[in-house]
Amino acid sequence: MPDSFPLPVFTEDAPLYDQLYRHIAAAIQSGTLSPGSKLPSKRRLCALAGVSMSTVETAYSLLAAEGYVLAKPRSGYVCADLLPPAPAAPASVPEAAPVPTPKWAYDCSTSAVDTSAFPFSSWARITKEAVYENPGLLQRGSPQGDAPLRTALAELLAQYRGVRCSPEQVVVGAGADYLLSLLLQLLPEQKAIALEDPGYPAAYAAASLHGREAVPIPVDSEGMCPEALEKSAAGLAYVVPSHQFPMGVTMPAGRRSRLLHWAASAPNRWLIEDDYDSEFRYSSRPIPALQGLDRAGRVVYMGTFSRSIAPAIRVAYMILPPELLERYRATFSHGACTVSRFEQESLRRFLAQGLYGRHLRRTGNLYRKKCALFAGALEEIPGVTVSGADAGLHFLVTLPRFSEGELVARAAAKSVGIHPLSRYCHAVEAKPSTMVLGFAGLTETELGKAAALLKEAWT
Amino acid sequence: MPDSFPLPVFTEDAPLYDQLYRHIAAAIQSGTLSPGSKLPSKRRLCALAGVSMSTVETAYSLLAAEGYVLAKPRSGYVCADLLPPAPAAPASVPEAAPVPTPKWAYDCSTSAVDTSAFPFSSWARITKEAVYENPGLLQRGSPQGDAPLRTALAELLAQYRGVRCSPEQVVVGAGADYLLSLLLQLLPEQKAIALEDPGYPAAYAAASLHGREAVPIPVDSEGMCPEALEKSAAGLAYVVPSHQFPMGVTMPAGRRSRLLHWAASAPNRWLIEDDYDSEFRYSSRPIPALQGLDRAGRVVYMGTFSRSIAPAIRVAYMILPPELLERYRATFSHGACTVSRFEQESLRRFLAQGLYGRHLRRTGNLYRKKCALFAGALEEIPGVTVSGADAGLHFLVTLPRFSEGELVARAAAKSVGIHPLSRYCHAVEAKPSTMVLGFAGLTETELGKAAALLKEAWT
Numbered sequence: 001m002p003d004s005f006p007l008p009v010f011t012e013d014a015p016l017y018d019q020l021y022r023h024i025a026a027a028i029q030s031g032t033l034s035p036g037s038k039l040p041s042k043r044r045l046c047a048l049a050g051v052s053m054s055t056v057e058t059a060y061s062l063l064a065a066e067g068y069v070l071a072k073p074r075s076g077y078v079c080a081d082l083l084p085p086a087p088a089a090p091a092s093v094p095e096a097a098p099v100p101t102p103k104w105a106y107d108c109s110t111s112a113v114d115t116s117a118f119p120f121s122s123w124a125r126i127t128k129e130a131v132y133e134n135p136g137l138l139q140r141g142s143p144q145g146d147a148p149l150r151t152a153l154a155e156l157l158a159q160y161r162g163v164r165c166s167p168e169q170v171v172v173g174a175g176a177d178y179l180l181s182l183l184l185q186l187l188p189e190q191k192a193i194a195l196e197d198p199g200y201p202a203a204y205a206a207a208s209l210h211g212r213e214a215v216p217i218p219v220d221s222e223g224m225c226p227e228a229l230e231k232s233a234a235g236l237a238y239v240v241p242s243h244q245f246p247m248g249v250t251m252p253a254g255r256r257s258r259l260l261h262w263a264a265s266a267p268n269r270w271l272i273e274d275d276y277d278s279e280f281r282y283s284s285r286p287i288p289a290l291q292g293l294d295r296a297g298r299v300v301y302m303g304t305f306s307r308s309i310a311p312a313i314r315v316a317y318m319i320l321p322p323e324l325l326e327r328y329r330a331t332f333s334h335g336a337c338t339v340s341r342f343e344q345e346s347l348r349r350f351l352a353q354g355l356y357g358r359h360l361r362r363t364g365n366l367y368r369k370k371c372a373l374f375a376g377a378l379e380e381i382p383g384v385t386v387s388g389a390d391a392g393l394h395f396l397v398t399l400p401r402f403s404e405g406e407l408v409a410r411a412a413a414k415s416v417g418i419h420p421l422s423r424y425c426h427a428v429e430a431k432p433s434t435m436v437l438g439f440a441g442l443t444e445t446e447l448g449k450a451a452a453l454l455k456e457a458w459t
Numbered sequence: 460m461p462d463s464f465p466l467p468v469f470t471e472d473a474p475l476y477d478q479l480y481r482h483i484a485a486a487i488q489s490g491t492l493s494p495g496s497k498l499p500s501k502r503r504l505c506a507l508a509g510v511s512m513s514t515v516e517t518a519y520s521l522l523a524a525e526g527y528v529l530a531k532p533r534s535g536y537v538c539a540d541l542l543p544p545a546p547a548a549p550a551s552v553p554e555a556a557p558v559p560t561p562k563w564a565y566d567c568s569t570s571a572v573d574t575s576a577f578p579f580s581s582w583a584r585i586t587k588e589a590v591y592e593n594p595g596l597l598q599r600g601s602p603q604g605d606a607p608l609r610t611a612l613a614e615l616l617a618q619y620r621g622v623r624c625s626p627e628q629v630v631v632g633a634g635a636d637y638l639l640s641l642l643l644q645l646l647p648e649q650k651a652i653a654l655e656d657p658g659y660p661a662a663y664a665a666a667s668l669h670g671r672e673a674v675p676i677p678v679d680s681e682g683m684c685p686e687a688l689e690k691s692a693a694g695l696a697y698v699v700p701s702h703q704f705p706m707g708v709t710m711p712a713g714r715r716s717r718l719l720h721w722a723a724s725a726p727n728r729w730l731i732e733d734d735y736d737s738e739f740r741y742s743s744r745p746i747p748a749l750q751g752l753d754r755a756g757r758v759v760y761m762g763t764f765s766r767s768i769a770p771a772i773r774v775a776y777m778i779l780p781p782e783l784l785e786r787y788r789a790t791f792s793h794g795a796c797t798v799s800r801f802e803q804e805s806l807r808r809f810l811a812q813g814l815y816g817r818h819l820r821r822t823g824n825l826y827r828k829k830c831a832l833f834a835g836a837l838e839e840i841p842g843v844t845v846s847g848a849d850a851g852l853h854f855l856v857t858l859p860r861f862s863e864g865e866l867v868a869r870a871a872a873k874s875v876g877i878h879p880l881s882r883y884c885h886a887v888e889a890k891p892s893t894m895v896l897g898f899a900g901l902t903e904t905e906l907g908k909a910a911a912l913l914k915e916a917w918t
Contacts, residue, residue: 025712028712029712029716029752065711066711066712066746067681067711067712067713067714067715068711068712068713080711080712080713081713082712082713082716111599112598112599113597113598115594115597115598118594118597120590120591120594121591123590124586124587124590124591125587127583127586127587127590127801128583128584128586128587131579131582131583131586132579132580132583135574135577135579137771138572138574138577138769138770138771139571139572139574139769139770139771139900140570140571140770140771141771174633174637174773174797174798175794175795175797177794177795178633178637178797181640181644185640185668185669188668188670201793202793202794205790205793209644209647209790210644210669211647211670222526252524252525252526252527252539253484253487253488253525253526253527253539253541254526254527254539254540254541255526256526257488257541287525293488306795310597310598311597311598311599311600311795312596312597312598312599312600312799312800312801313799314633314795314796314797314798314799331664331668334660334661334664335634335636335661336634336636336765336770336773337773338633338634338637338773338797339633339773339799340771340772340773340798340799340802341771342586342771342802343799343801343802441598
């Protein structure tokens, strides 16, 4: 037994055996007690440390159980050969993420929604009922999402969007980005993905994260250009036909037919139809989804409640055509749905009790007013053209008198935050002097003030 | 104007303009009205169809807006050239997913948990409060999860698991499988991933879905074998040190040191520590996490509430070392967290109000009793050895008298469902005649009956 055995000083409030155990473990890890050296006998340590036999026995058995010491017959406990601790990394305590300080007095980004109309008391009541009345929901559910919610979604989409599907084709997941990632995992053979240019940044990010080539396809006044798609090597195309992001154009029937024809005219071609904000149209009725026109089973329809209810509600869905549904079941049948079953049940009740329809009407009216107010005020600025304002939660403003950079800088000088169109462009040149303005997150009063400031900035 | 213009029959309850619009759109899509053919003048159609001018005007403007017809100067409306509808796919209405009928009277699978102790009334109250008291949570939150929950998790893990991290390193996501997928997207350079063999099937599935090579590393009585890991080409190793799945072994300190040394001794090496059921230990205290011993910043710690609370609660977390946190922020800073912010806030309250600790004590006692009862009853069967029963929600049973297939078949004949160990094996031979038995989802009475049936089956 080494005379130099480092005796503990018992100071803490913790049990003595635990302090003794941690003291010896630390000495072994640091090398103070070298590999192969013997620990004092239990009796000896009792005397040295002034603790009871049971304290020593407990500490030694913990050390043995965790591999710090080995029990050798007739020689007691021997320190294990722990490799020296790995070299310390350069001291790098992670910095706190930059707190998103509001940089602008008026932020016209496109990701916010109006939550003033959110029915808090109904949602709170529903979530409580969903927990109370459904103890069975605690266990693991279907990876596709629970059947009652999928049935409600299939009915909703048939009624409002002309989507034709059975509840079996619905896959529920925690957000559209998550579902897009899932879909790319289902389609490993798709090495090149056609994306709208300008287009939704998260779709470009998803392609890159899954190691696929993003093929930018120009967008014209009718949406994705079919000539460029047909010439490309892509077998998978991601389109937003009902209100393209960010251009705001709606794809007419002829273009839709042509895209469907492209998808059906060779094997292993697929269209992803992202219908992210189709709930809000102001100047005409919603145009039925591409999916409803698809006779060849080539369209994956995607939608989300993050705009029509709130970004905090992480529920999105996709409708898989039969061939992809088979693949999905073969691949993901053992997983769990990423949406809490209580939240699925809350949403189902929200739909079934007519609260969703009422909420859509209220927010639709709010957005219609906001859109008209903001677009109308901006159109009073000499030279301004507004486009894409007949649907969704954003529109475009073009003012040729200034360059894109000047428009952003002049707005910023008045503390109005806006994104230039070029931010969403990849291979194409952005339409000059054009801004993308979201209006959903600002109140009517704020929109009036923001428009007045932009008028000062841009005249 | 063609004389053959197909007149609509107005029968439905829908507005006349809508019936007229859909009638003509369908005729154009089906080819009954050929491309380039002219529609009747508005006045003519009024007379023919017996409807008002405004009905015809609305229908025609919808058709024009959606691209079915083109307005030609001085010749009225002309049908657009829609490509013929794509060929119909072979009739393939998706079959309903097979309803998971209970195949066994007693199902000893490893995925169920005991939900009898779930505090429904507290959880219902908390979820309601979380909605009512936090209107701000409707807007988009941090992609990593909200700071108050991350702070609570960092404290919980420091206290119970010896994890050392700042709240900034915590990433919250909808399930461990989702977070593993995210991590693989962050580590595209890792082409080969070392996985425990036998091991967790979802980890093998994740590697395959992300196009990586799964490198099976044998598991011995101390967990993943370091010799095989060191010889492999893998730079990323996925380990379950606290209660290996399915072998149930706990990795001792020496083995932990050696794995940390492996990770620290070359650049771009990482350990994923999955601590999925560390909350439940019966015969000794929990062993601190590998992450807490890591001086080189090479360990990603992962945990989940799907076992400690319920599978329905889709909240998991990972602790990123500083270098991966930087990558994460560069890659995912624009996304949204996959867990609803209301659910994040509910969980934070559940932790802060001491309800989680109480729930763990209650379920820990339940599982301890169930484990002892079931393992004890099975050990009475002549020749049976139980292993891995000092932690978690499953253990292993070995009975050399029968082959693996015989053990499964004889249990099935008594309507007891069990999984053979070979189900989790890849390159290694399974330990012969060994079963993996979960006990969490059955009541004590059911466990007693299942054990009696297995005794009949196996003697």
